[in-house]
Each structure stands twice: as structure tokens, then as C-alpha cells.
Amino acid sequence: MTAEWPSIGVIIPTRDRPAMLARAIDSVSIQDYPGRLRMIIVYDQAEPDYMLARSGERPLMVLVNWRTPGLAGARNTGILALDTELVAFCDDDDTWAPDKLRRQVETLGGAEFGTCAMEVEYADRITPRLAGISLVGVTDLVRSRMAMLHASSFLIRRSSLVNADQLGLVAEDAPGSQNEDWDLLLRAAKRGAIRHLDEPLVRVAWGRTSYFAYEYDTKVASLRWMMERHPEIARSDIGAARVYGQLACWSAANGDKESALQYARQAVRSNWREPRAAIALAAATGVVKVENVLSALHKRGRGI
Template sequence: MTAPSVGVVIATRGRPELLRSAVRAALAQDYDGEIEVIVVFDQVPIDALDDIAVPGHRRFLRTIHNERTPGLAGGRNTGILATSAELVAFCDDDDEWLPTKLRRQGEEWEKNPDAVLVSVGITILTEGAEHVRLPPVHTVFADLLESRITEIHPSTFLLRRSSLLGEVGLVDEQLPFSYGEDYDLLLRAARTGPILGVPEPLVVIRWNRVSFFSDRWQGIADGLTYILAKYPEFASTAIGSARLEGQIAFAYAALGDRPTARHWARRTIRHDRSQLRGWAALAISARLVPASFLVAAVNRRGRGL
């Protein structure tokens, strides 16, 4: 049987060299089906990427402009709507797939056809270290309420295009700064079926570069507040609520908004006294430690806020 066609959507802005590595890795997959790579340029001029050789008669490369809401969500949706492939995969413009990534996902999906999304493991590159993170083999909605499960990284997502145009829906373009769009999409996907994970590190995630969100604390606070309000199911889990509230508290503390940070920190601790982000927000608000120090410390261990 012919393997399903895959549309690889790479939304990009201002990373020309890393982008080329991401595109070449997507084109070099040992997958039997047709692969179309769509690079969506967001808020920057289109680069035709003429210097990239496109191997094989089944593989194509298109470069287009983001025609929807500026930002990552609009860029990804532009790519989803532009492809006619059966499956859609995301890859960030600074990440890179190993050659067997799509094939292994397809093999596992054949064994578990009820899955709504398939991910793979990741290797996070930080300054001077590598950290392997493997996803659970089976994830449901309740799991994602309690934990973001960051091992399920957006550069590993593989979904049916029909799901994105139907029951799951497109990436939410109303999310402030597009922050948390991957988590929101996971939650919506898990409402419709299980998420499958291939426990092999088949995507390289580069954290040894500057993130677009590294200092955009207001966007982080607004995005997570939006998600917390969007899903009333968070009220059913103190641990899940505290996790988001702690991240919001931390962001406001980093902004220097001490009253708001303390408000969210109190909510965090009330729900879960073991949630360290709430205590960290209080420490930052009391000027005992800078937010940048704590962020750098967790990033070195391959973890995020």
C-alpha cells in the first residue's frame, strides 16, 4: 500500500541558516510516501530557498507568505490550508528531524489507527549538553490537564489534515502572541482521541540559541491566562491549575508586576503547595533572585518555564 502523503509545515522568521537545515532534514526522510515541504514566511520577505536541492520525484518544496494572522499560529494555518497532503507535520525553523522520523511515526500509527496525533522523542541541545526526552506511548486529555508533557514537542506533531479541518480544528489564532498554541492544539486533539508517542529521540531541538519568547513575559502571561480560561476542565485538577497559575505568576514576577505576581502565586500555592513556580514568583517579587537566573538554570537541564 502507498504510504499517506505528508505536508511538512515550517513557519519561519529570521533564521535563514537554521531554516535550511530544517528543510533539508525534512526532504531527506526515508519515508515511502509523498512529502511536500511548505515554508511559510511570517512578517519577512519570502526566500525562494533556491540553493536547496530537492531529492526524488515525490518530494516538493514550496515557499509562501503568511496570509493569515501574523505570528506562528497564522503561519501554521497558512501551511495547513496550502497543502493537500493527507497528513500534516510541523517543524520549527530551528529544529531538525532524523531521517527515520516520519517512517517510524507511520509504522506506529498503522498499529494504532485510532490515534489522533503521533509524536516522537526529542534530543534537546543546550549549551554544552544534550538531553533526551521521550514521550509517553499513550496520552489522553486528562494527562494533558495535569501536565503539558513537554516531551510531546510541536516539531514532532503528525496529524491528519482532515482532523485539523474538522473535529480538532486549526491552530488557535486568538491566542495572544501565539504563546501556548501547541499545548492548546494538544488539548483539543486529545479530546477526540489518544495521542501516540514513539519512544525514540528522532528530532533535534536547539535551545542553544535565543528564543523568540525568552524575554516576552507579557505574551507568556496572556497566552497561559487565555488557555486557563478556555478550558473549564482545569477546575477539576488542582495540580494542573497550579501548574499554569505558577507559570503566570512567574511571568508577572519577571515583568516586575509584583502585586499581580503575588496574586497568581497565592492561587498557585492554594491549589498545590509543591508547585515550585509559585514560590519562585514570590522570591522574584521579593527581589531575592532574578528571573533570568532561574530560567537559565532550568534551561541548562533541558527544561523550560
Template sequence: MQEVSVVVPTHNRPAFMKSAVESVLTQETDATGEVIIVFDACPIEVPELDIPAGWTVRGIANSRSRGLAGARNSGIDAATGRLVAFLDDDDEWLPGKLAAQLRRFAEVPAAMVVGTAMLVDDGSSRIERRAPAEELTHEDFLRNRIPGVHSSSLMFRREVLQGDLGLIDEELPRSYGEDYDILLRASALGVVTVVNEPLVKVLWNGQSYYFGQWASYAEALQYLLAKHPDFSRIPRAHGRIQAQVAFALAASDQGPAAREWAWRALRNAPTQVKAMLAIAISRGLVRTETVTRVVQKLGRGI
């Protein structure tokens, strides 16, 4: 059995994908592993690569539902490693990432998942995003998405993904929030721990498949609220998601619905800025593009 299987979903982005895969293959580690490139609704074209001893690279087609969730699950199904790691095709692992996570799994063998912090690259600047602590609880994730813990940083024991935790939720609209969903589920079951160093570079310059898909954001966030009723136990946490729904609805020109969700959010969390912005956008007082441009410059998302 190999030590690690790295699942890289991709769709018609060969240059990005090659860089992502190379960032895995250049990790300095004695571990053996495999990179599984999952081609989602596009031809299987594995690039020419320098593959170190003990590693393999293979391409497979997404045999499950189209989109990121199905592609990740196709990779998990094909994985042979004791550990399964995710890497989006437009991100890169930084030196030391794999070795640090393997050490953390050795130190915390009961961990459901090990993540790392990240480096946000918007093409003109780089900002480090770290987690508030190395061990994160279910309540931590309810209160905050903890964006420093990105999908491209996550590593799981394969038996957990194929057992109690389960696979990525393919019912999520457009797969949006699939990483947040699995972190909520993992933290409800056991230990989520983070190597709190920025060991993943995440590109935020408009190339994301999700960029600007506001109606899908709103639909997926409502799905997450219904799936995770624990949000309602913590008014501020509940209000945070409601405000995100409101903002997404406002950005997709659904003004009345946006304002309804915004007022719900403010009842739960009176200082929720996203709810106030949603009302302003829905009334034409500010443009969505202006808000998103500012928050992205700060290395943040809506």
C-alpha cells in the first residue's frame, strides 16, 4: 500500500493542472504515493512530468456526478493510499507540506483530518491565512468557516472517508461548500487538526469555477443550513450563514428575497456586515463587484 493518494480534479485547465501536480511531485519526503488526476467532462491528457521514485501519476475520468464533488469521489474510489489528500487544479502545495502533515498524523493518529494554513495569491500580492488554533472543534466551524483551512490543504485517512465520515456530498448545488460540509461533518465526529503554517498557495484572481456564481452560492448555503441544524443552536453562527445567503441573493438580483434573508440574519447577529451590504446592494447603493474586489484584496471571501 502506498502512503498517500493525492486527488486532483480538473476540467480543461492543463497548464494550471500541471503546475499543481508538479508541486506534489517536488515535495521532499521519503513517503511513497500516487497522484490521481480526475478529468471531469474533458479528455484524459496526463502531462509529461518528472516522476520521483516511489510515486506514480495516472489520469482517470470522473465516473460519478459531474462537478467537483463527483470528481473528488471518483479519485477517492480509485485511491490506494493509506491517506487521501485533495488539491484543486489551480492551487499548489508549498515545500514541506506533505512532510508536515505526515508528521501530524503520526503525532495525532486519531485525527479525522489534518489541514494546513494557506497563502492567498491574487496575482499582485500574497496574504497568509492561518487558523485560530491547531485543534479545531465543531463549534469553531459552526461559528466560522475558518477560510485559512482550504480544501487543497486537507488530508484524510482513506478508511475514514470510506467509512464513518463518508464521501463528498454530491447533492450540494454545483458542489459549492463541499469542503466546508466535510469539515463540519468531520469535526462533529472527531479531531480536526491543522499544521498552522501557510503550506498551500491558493490563487484568487477570478479563475475559480465558482467565481460570480451567486445564485448557486445562495442555493448551496441554504442546503448547508438545512443539512446542519446545529447552526441554529448558535444565533451568531446562524446569522452568519443567513447573511451570506442574503448577499448572494442580492448579487444575483433577487432583491426582495435578499432583504428577507438579511433581516433574518440581523435578528440573529445584529452586527452582521454582510447582511447590511446585502440590503445596500439590493437597493442599488453599492455594487457587488466593488465589495468583492475589496474583500479579495484583503485575502478574504464573502
């Protein structure tokens, strides 16, 4: 029976969050997946706990990120250390439903890249985020980041990740390792439709558990990096307006009123209905705080 299911390696990058890491490890350990399953914990810019390593049916290896510091380098460290057919990511502050991997493998078939929906945990609320589709293409990802396709839902063929002529590794030049997941999704979609299981099998923690929640300079730099790397975003009125609106909001939150107004104008020129432009203008003029808007949106499982 096990031989009929592809082997899977699960990469959990971590940094100084032992309690959350323990939850993530437990959620992977109890998967009802019939095939071979192993985990790699990659410590990024943190002292590793080698006592977590174990052998057995579902072995766990502990590594230190030896590549570029950050999430992308940590994931690539894990990818290159694996020998499994498939690779899955799970952030250390996220957890999986027990049938996540089995259900995803059944949906993936012979495809290269698969995802599933998620539910957002913020404060005392749990909010499902569904995509409403089963196949995700470039147009979908240009118009929207599709936040429900979270990195902790990714299931990818390792052979494609390690081959630069195919999908290739996670982009380590992404500023602050932000939007590297959106970039990977877009690169995958350009090679073929992403198989999406539209059920919330991943629980994602939002809020202050993120190391980058309030690093606005990094948010701005990573979005500009995405637009340079994927020019089709700028060619989409809706997609460009969304990104310019985000740039305006993060600039306003960072106190850069001039840039906020400039990006807001670009957002409106692309799509006058873009709501982020109004949020940014209100924030730039002191009417609201971006953090307060973001908190209200997070309670509904949404973001800016």
C-alpha cells in the first residue's frame, strides 16, 4: 500500500518559536497519509534544538539554514536535503488538518504543483478562506495574490524544484523573503495550471506571530520586486491597482506621505474602484491608522 503513494518531505522553517513549532510538528506527525513521510526542521538565524531529531517511521531531521538568511533560504536548505518525490511546506506558526496530505495527493494526480484552501486564526476567530476554483492559472494570480493559497498548503514535485530549467528553487533574492510564495505560484502557473483543493485543510495564524507584520519598508521593496519580476502584473488594470494600493498603504503606515499619495494616484489610474487607494489616502492624512484597518480586516480573515 505504501509503495502506491509518493514519498513526501515536509519542510518546517523556524526561528525562536518552540511552542508554535511543537504544534506544527504534531499536526504533521498525525497525518493519516499512507505513504512515506519525513520532516526537516530548518532553523533560520536561531540556535537549533537537535533534541527534536528522531528516527522511526516518520523521521525528523534538524538542520541549520546554510543558504541566504530568511524563509526562502531555509526552505531551499530543506529542499536540497530531501530525497522524496514531493515537497510540502509548513510554517512553524501554522497547523494542518489530519487528512491534508492524503487529500492533496489524491487531488494532485500527475500535476507539478498543488495547493489547498486555508482558515485564518486571528485573536479568537477562525475564518475559512476559499478560492472557489479547482485550477489556478496566471490570470488568477495576477489579478489577486489569492491569499488562501498559502505557502503552508504547497505540495510540489521535488524534481521540478531542484531543476533550474523547470520550476527552480524558492527565490532567495526576494526582499526579506516576502512574496517569495506568490512568485513561486506565478512561476508554477506559467508552466501549467495549479491543482487546488478548495477545502480549508491548513490553519494559518495571522497577526503578531509574523516577523514581518510591521516591517513596511520590506513590504514595499518586495512588492516592487514582484512587479519587476512579473511585468504581467503591471499590464493588468486590476492587478496593478491592487499592488499600487498596497504600496500606498504600506508607505502611509511608514510615514511616507509623498509615496503614499503617488502610489494611490497610480492605483486609481489603473482601477478607480480600488479600495486600498482610499485607505491609503485616509491614512496619509491622519484620518485612520493602517494598523487599525488591518486589524479589522484580519478579524474577517482578510488583509490589505
